[in-house]
Amino acid sequence: MSLLEADDPPAYRVERSDGKSPFFLTCDHASARVPTKLGSLGVSAEDLGRHIALDIGAAGVAVKLATALDALAILSGYSRLVIDCNRQPGTPESIVRISEATRIPGNETVTVEEAAAREQEIFQPYHDRIRTELDKRRAQQRHTVLISVHSFTPSFHGNSRPWHAGVLYNRDARLATELLQRLRAEATLVIGDNEPYSVGDTTDYTIPVHAEKRGLLHVGIELRQDLVATAAGQSEWAERLARALVSIADSGDSWCKFDSATN
């Protein structure tokens, strides 16, 4: 059974494939697109524009950051409501029936075959491309630092969130610590330390699988969606992040310290 049709876009897109930088960007929730065959999943157009469908502004920041850093970026091509590219397939969080408080009718009766098609045609190609690029860089002995770009809602279950952005990690806080310090140097910013989310084996896929298992330096970045909803906001945050990351890369001592034998 096949899911994607000729007029559907590819499962992912690559920006700056010849980027020379050690930085390597991923954007798991870049798009609200739903394959033609699945209609709208029974979800209203308004809901397909919300965070439940995509990380608003994250793709724009990832592309601008790729340009600023001369870094390769890989962005998912479909909505997290079709299949979440940052969750282990087969788990209830992979294809959700309810997101926050919104029913996703098109996900309520997904057969094993239909779930497998979403995994094979959307999830797998995206992660295969990330894996292929990382393998290639390892073969070339290129230094690689994975940056995973996301965005979050200003309020959650009625509580407003104080952070402008968050720096996320799990077992390896090396890069996160450096980035946190640099972003917090801007006194007007409230930067979360593993807030509003942290990285975990069951709540994430990209960082645990592609970065932690390879011993790559990495960080997850969460941006508050209202700050990156416009092109101007995306540019502002891409420039801010690029400045901070370049400053880390240029600070010889810490950069050397980052060199890991396993990557």
Ligand SMILES: [Zn+2]
């Ligand atoms: Zn996300």
